[in-house]
Amino acid sequence: MIRLENLTKVFETPGGTIVAADHIDMEVPEGEICILLGPSGCGKTTTLKMINRIIPPTSGKVFIGGKDTTTYDTVTLRRNMGYVIQQIGLFPNMTVEENICVVPRLLGWDGARAKRRAAELLEMMALDSAVFLKRYPKELSGGQQQRVGVARALAADPPVMLMDEPFGAVDPINREIIQDEFLKMQEKLRKTIMFVSHDIDEAVKMGDKVAIFRAGKLEQFDSPDNVLAHPANSFIADFVGGDRTLKRLRLVKVSEAMNPNAPCVRAEDSLEKAASLMAEHDQEYMVMVGPRGRARGVVYLSVAREKRGTCGEHHFGLKATVNVREDLRTAVSLMFSHDVAWLACVDEEGFFKGYITQRGITHLLGATYRDVAEGSAA
Amino acid sequence: METLVFIYENIGMILELTWRHIYLVGIAVGLAVITGVPIGIAITQNRRLADAVLYTASIIITIPSIALFGIMMPLLAPFGYGIGAVPAVIAVLLYSQLPIIRNTYVAINNVDPALREAARGMGMTSLQRLRTVEIPLAVPVIMAGVRTAVVLNIGVMAIAAYIGAGGLGTLISRGISQTDPRQLIAGALAVSILAIIADYVLLWIQHRLTPPGIKV
Numbered sequence: 001m002i003r004l005e006n007l008t009k010v011f012e013t014p015g016g017t018i019v020a021a022d023h024i025d026m027e028v029p030e031g032e033i034c035i036l037l038g039p040s041g042c043g044k045t046t047t048l049k050m051i052n053r054i055i056p057p058t059s060g061k062v063f064i065g066g067k068d069t070t071t072y073d074t075v076t077l078r079r080n081m082g083y084v085i086q087q088i089g090l091f092p093n094m095t096v097e098e099n100i101c102v103v104p105r106l107l108g109w110d111g112a113r114a115k116r117r118a119a120e121l122l123e124m125m126a127l128d129s130a131v132f133l134k135r136y137p138k139e140l141s142g143g144q145q146q147r148v149g150v151a152r153a154l155a156a157d158p159p160v161m162l163m164d165e166p167f168g169a170v171d172p173i174n175r176e177i178i179q180d181e182f183l184k185m186q187e188k189l190r191k192t193i194m195f196v197s198h199d200i201d202e203a204v205k206m207g208d209k210v211a212i213f214r215a216g217k218l219e220q221f222d223s224p225d226n227v228l229a230h231p232a233n234s235f236i237a238d239f240v241g242g243d244r245t246l247k248r249l250r251l252v253k254v255s256e257a258m259n260p261n262a263p264c265v266r267a268e269d270s271l272e273k274a275a276s277l278m279a280e281h282d283q284e285y286m287v288m289v290g291p292r293g294r295a296r297g298v299v300y301l302s303v304a305r306e307k308r309g310t311c312g313e314h315h316f317g318l319k320a321t322v323n324v325r326e327d328l329r330t331a332v333s334l335m336f337s338h339d340v341a342w343l344a345c346v347d348e349e350g351f352f353k354g355y356i357t358q359r360g361i362t363h364l365l366g367a368t369y370r371d372v373a374e375g376s377a378a
Numbered sequence: 379m380e381t382l383v384f385i386y387e388n389i390g391m392i393l394e395l396t397w398r399h400i401y402l403v404g405i406a407v408g409l410a411v412i413t414g415v416p417i418g419i420a421i422t423q424n425r426r427l428a429d430a431v432l433y434t435a436s437i438i439i440t441i442p443s444i445a446l447f448g449i450m451m452p453l454l455a456p457f458g459y460g461i462g463a464v465p466a467v468i469a470v471l472l473y474s475q476l477p478i479i480r481n482t483y484v485a486i487n488n489v490d491p492a493l494r495e496a497a498r499g500m501g502m503t504s505l506q507r508l509r510t511v512e513i514p515l516a517v518p519v520i521m522a523g524v525r526t527a528v529v530l531n532i533g534v535m536a537i538a539a540y541i542g543a544g545g546l547g548t549l550i551s552r553g554i555s556q557t558d559p560r561q562l563i564a565g566a567l568a569v570s571i572l573a574i575i576a577d578y579v580l581l582w583i584q585h586r587l588t589p590p591g592i593k594v
Contacts (some may be wrong), residue, residue, distance in 0.1 A: 052499060075503055076501070078501035079501030087490075089496030091591075092592050093511065093514040093591045094510075094591060102510075103500050106502065136590060
């Protein structure tokens with residue numbers, strides 16, 4: 001959807017020639033978020049700004065939807081792209097409504113339609129339109145201003161959005177919240193987004209693809225998991241951090257890593273039945289569920305072999321459970337804090353869904369290395 | 379005391395002179411806004427031009443008004459405008475250029491670069507950006523420049539009485555030549571009070587013209 005071909009920017013300065021962006025080649029499919037990531041001065045912002053020609057390219061082309069962007073005049077090009085900057089840039093002399101309506105009005109929308117759109121977008125941003133439409137930017141908190149900035153960029157419903165560290169000016173707590181809301185919105189809207197960031201955690205969380213830049217060159221362009229698991233060189237390995245495997249944990253949900261078998265016993269089942277189930281599944285523990293299926297406790301193999309009676313009489317409390325929608329980082333964190341090697345997975349209402357083990361998690365994380373090894377062995 | 383009696387007895391004449399004074403300053407500063415604001419906007423494009431223009435305007439303002447009137451007399455006399463309202467208005471126009479041009483230039487230059495970038499990135503042309511963002515944000519500072527020009531030139535216009543422009547300076551000049559302290563004091567008081575009132579009225583206008591989003 002967005003294709004950069006040999007995109008280059010060279011600055012002539014009194015101190016010498018600076019190549020800010022060096023023959024950048026990449027393609028972002030429609031509906032995906034591509035994070036441009038790298039340290040300061042690596043060329044990621046320059047590359048972004050060459051797409052809407054805030055910085056004119058020295059050479060190379062930008063194709064959007066297959067068409068060369070030089071065939072469009074600059075102003076028309078920009079009006080059809082959403083642009084969000086780090087400092088937000090809401091016009092202080094205009095109300096929130098007027099700010100959001102800027103591009104629609106430039107495109108000739110009539111007033112009523114533009115206003116309806118503004119109200120709709122505020123609701124999408126979890127801001128009460130009745131309260132916020134007529135407010136001025138100075139009356140908003142940083143997080144609210146940033147949401148309005150995103151709403152303003154979405155106003156004319158552009159297919160493409162360019163975002164330059166858009167959440168950088170927001171405090172970390174609000175940033176997490178806004179990132180989550182943005183991802184939820186993107187599930188519905190499926191815009192094609194180029195997103196500049198210098199934060200690897202943000203890149204891993206937000207991106208479908210990550211493009212790592214250094215000193216003007218594109219070093220690696222891949223999915224977040226691949227960048228973390230197979231960094232192309234030592235610079236990238238250092239940049240993503242020594243804990244990159246732990247960062248990969250964020251990318252997988254418990255439901256994906258869960259053991260698909262979910263054997264369990266009921267309170268009225270006998271200990272012998274529990275023991276034989278445990279032997280069958282090669283487990284030393286078995287979750288006990290209530291009459292409707294909610295996780296209630298655990299029966300241990302050692303107890304089941306020695307004692308006689310029902311599970312209900314000889315069970316222990318579950319130290320912790322994990323929701324199937326959480327990511328593996330949360331699961332591992334819970335395992336560490338309760339000193340267990342496995343957890344019972346439950347849904348929103350507490351119904352037992354399956355088991356997740358440390359062994360299972362490390363096996364899953366290792367799959368990508370085994371595939372590569374097999375690939376190179378073949 | 380006698381001054382108060384004098385004022386009371388001649389209130390009609392004093393008000394007429396006041397009106398003449400306001401009228402002349404108003405036209406002159408009005409014209410100065412029409413020339414000064416566009417020049418101020420234009421010079422934001424070019425730093426060297428800006429320096430040249432501001433330098434020229436600040437030199438003009440150092441010329442004492444009596445001297446300026448003296449210079450204009452032989453220049454305008456061939457057209458029949460050597461004395462009277464015309465040279466007065468021209469002098470006030472020239473003196474007003476510096477505060478208005480400089481305030482406009484500074485105000486527009488001081489618009490947050492992030493706003494400029496956001497406007498460009500959204501697809502506004504330079505003209506649209508000026509009209510919808512930069513000028514509304516510059517209005518408070520421009521109006522402050524206008525206020526400076528008006529208050530300054532109410533004093534200059536008082537001196538213009540000496541070249542026959544009329545206005546409240548007439549009372550002061552007559553007071554001096556006729557050694558009549560009543561007229562002198564009445565004239566001085568009137569000019570001062572006019573300046574103070576003008577400042578307040580313009581401050582009110584400035585407040586009305588400031589976009590609500592940036593009012594302090």
